[in-house]
Amino acid sequence: MIELKNVTMKFGGVVAINNLSFKVSLGETFGLIGPNGAGKTTVFNIITGHYKPTNGKVFFKNEDITGKSPDYIVKLGIARTFQNIRLFGSMSVLENVLIGFHNHMDYSFFEALFRFPKFFKEEERFKKEALLILKILGLEKKANYKATSLSYGEQRKVEIARALATSPSLLLLDEPAAGMNPKESDELANILDIIKKEFDLTILLIEHDMKFVQKVCNRVLVLDYGKTIFEGKPSDMLKDEKVIKAYLGDFDVES
Amino acid sequence: MSAKKYFSLIALITVLYVAFLFLTNASLDFYTITVLSNIYIFVILAVSYNLINGVTGQFSLEPNGFVAIGAYVTALLILTPGEKLDAFTLAKPLDFIAAIHIGNPYLVLVISGVVSSLVALTLAFPVFRVRGDYLAIVTLGFGLIIRFILINNPQISNGSSGISGIDDFANYIMVGVVALITVILVYNIVYSKFGRAMKAVRDDEDAALAMGVNTMKIKTLAFVSSAFFEGMAGGLLASSIGSISPDQFSFMLTFQLLVIIVLGGLGSISGSIIATFLVMGGMEILRVLDDRNFEFLGLHGVPGLRMVVFSVLLIVIMIFARRGLLGDKEIWELKK
Numbered sequence: 099m100i101e102l103k104n105v106t107m108k109f110g111g112v113v114a115i116n117n118l119s120f121k122v123s124l125g126e127t128f129g130l131i132g133p134n135g136a137g138k139t140t141v142f143n144i145i146t147g148h149y150k151p152t153n154g155k156v157f158f159k160n161e162d163i164t165g166k167s168p169d170y171i172v173k174l175g176i177a178r179t180f181q182n183i184r185l186f187g188s189m190s191v192l193e194n195v196l197i198g199f200h201n202h203m204d205y206s207f208f209e210a211l212f213r214f215p216k217f218f219k220e221e222e223r224f225k226k227e228a229l230l231i232l233k234i235l236g237l238e239k240k241a242n243y244k245a246t247s248l249s250y251g252e253q254r255k256v257e258i259a260r261a262l263a264t265s266p267s268l269l270l271l272d273e274p275a276a277g278m279n280p281k282e283s284d285e286l287a288n289i290l291d292i293i294k295k296e297f298d299l300t301i302l303l304i305e306h307d308m309k310f311v312q313k314v315c316n317r318v319l320v321l322d323y324g325k326t327i328f329e330g331k332p333s334d335m336l337k338d339e340k341v342i343k344a345y346l347g348d349f350d351v352e353s
Numbered sequence: 354m355s356a357k358k359y360f361s362l363i364a365l366i367t368v369l370y371v372a373f374l375f376l377t378n379a380s381l382d383f384y385t386i387t388v389l390s391n392i393y394i395f396v397i398l399a400v401s402y403n404l405i406n407g408v409t410g411q412f413s414l415e416p417n418g419f420v421a422i423g424a425y426v427t428a429l430l431i432l433t434p435g436e437k438l439d440a441f442t443l444a445k446p447l448d449f450i451a452a453i454h455i456g457n458p459y460l461v462l463v464i465s466g467v468v469s470s471l472v473a474l475t476l477a478f479p480v481f482r483v484r485g486d487y488l489a490i491v492t493l494g495f496g497l498i499i500r501f502i503l504i505n506n507p508q509i510s511n512g513s514s515g516i517s518g519i520d521d522f523a524n525y526i527m528v529g530v531v532a533l534i535t536v537i538l539v540y541n542i543v544y545s546k547f548g549r550a551m552k553a554v555r556d557d558e559d560a561a562l563a564m565g566v567n568t569m570k571i572k573t574l575a576f577v578s579s580a581f582f583e584g585m586a587g588g589l590l591a592s593s594i595g596s597i598s599p600d601q602f603s604f605m606l607t608f609q610l611l612v613i614i615v616l617g618g619l620g621s622i623s624g625s626i627i628a629t630f631l632v633m634g635g636m637e638i639l640r641v642l643d644d645r646n647f648e649f650l651g652l653h654g655v656p657g658l659r660m661v662v663f664s665v666l667l668i669v670i671m672i673f674a675r676r677g678l679l680g681d682k683e684i685w686e687l688k689k
Contacts (some may be wrong), residue, residue, distance in 0.1 A: 146563060148559070148562070148563075167567075168563060168565075169562060169566060169567045169568075172563065172564065172565030173565055178563050180560065180563070184557050184559070185557075185560075186553050186556040186557060186560065186561075187556050188555070189549070193552075196546070196549060197549055197550065197553050197564045197566065198564050198565075199546075200546055200550055200566050201565045201566075203546045205545075207542075207547060207574065210541060210542065210545035210546070210547060211541050211542060211545075212541070213356070213359065213541055215356065217545065218355065218356040218359075221545075221546075222355075263564075264565050
């Protein structure tokens, strides 16, 4: 599905990602774990085309997408959410989701300018689709609310809904459970399960909540200072010495 | 909004508004009609400037440049070759400048708009490489360049003397109808996927990119559309005033429009229209303050006093409505 090959990303002298390679297969839920500053979000930004890696290649469905423009990559079927929620503040929940349909709405500028029948048909059709997505996420009653007036957990869901509207086959979630209480994060895990089946998704997610990771991920990769220190099943991760070292520090004090 | 509802609403507004135009045209005196025509032209300018500056959130200071282009294109097209030889006092016009002539005013206006938007299209590539304050500086520079080109090329524009004797095809009814068409078209842009993408660019450009919006294309679209209407308004301005010179299209014009759209609320079409009436109408009403014969509480009018009073009023309004009169909402969305 998605493959990173020897990706290195340098910002000036700082090496954010160092020779990183991994592969996510179709239908997996893959977790990207690591302490703060390990380079996880940088990996996302490279996949989505916001950054061009210094070295290495990114493949999506066997197509080389290294350095392609973000809007092109979205069209190929990669959608993302942001770590710090970035909804469109002036718009309603529904409009936020409709932005995700931007490239699917099939009418031209002139058809919109002079209000051709096609304009009304397409708008109506995608409004229904948007409400359908909102319904799956349990937000259909909030469709006309201003997006930023919703609770934190709901805003995260709107971000996911918006990403789903671009009809992705790979969904990148940047700390979806951050700031959620245990009940909310349980609910989120269920929702991810539902949308994964409903929309045939492969999910790559960054998360710090280990309980959440154990619950939803098939496989995880642990990053530290831009390097892979562990790759495998989430249940084995917490037993791995290197992982413990990266998170808690080195306890091997001599004498 | 369904197609049926939309078209009946547009039909209703058009009928009422055109009736209003003919009624006022028949009943009001020449002075009021002239002021109103000028307001309608500024409605076109404010609504289209609001598209790039308010809806798309690109702090651009370009309208005076596009208005100037539109005004000069209209002047050069509508004047006959014979009239041009009279109008050009500083230098002989270039052969092709003297030769071009189109008699149909509507066609002339559309060409003025198209020329402006073509300039906007070429300008978009360098301009949208920069954001924020830098964008303001680059576009400000564009307005200055246009002005200096007009001043320093008398064989094209008759230099600083400008061009006079322009046919006054832009009567009250025509200006009013063009303003209505502009407002409807801008509304159609804003309430479509393109307008939604423009708002998305304003709210969060990176998030818009992540939604698959080609932000560069959307910004260019907003810029080019707004240049089209600004160019057309420039043509109307040239015709309704009858004479144009580079000094009419200085930064003050942009500044005036900026005051209007900020006062109305950045991003609000109806806000821009209301603010145009307030600012342009207010300036006319306050004109009495400049009159020495005016007396209020023992104080006499002084030339320039109206600007002082006007500025104070603006400050007071901005204190109480910090995001403009309507914020980024439209008047029909207010009760929500």
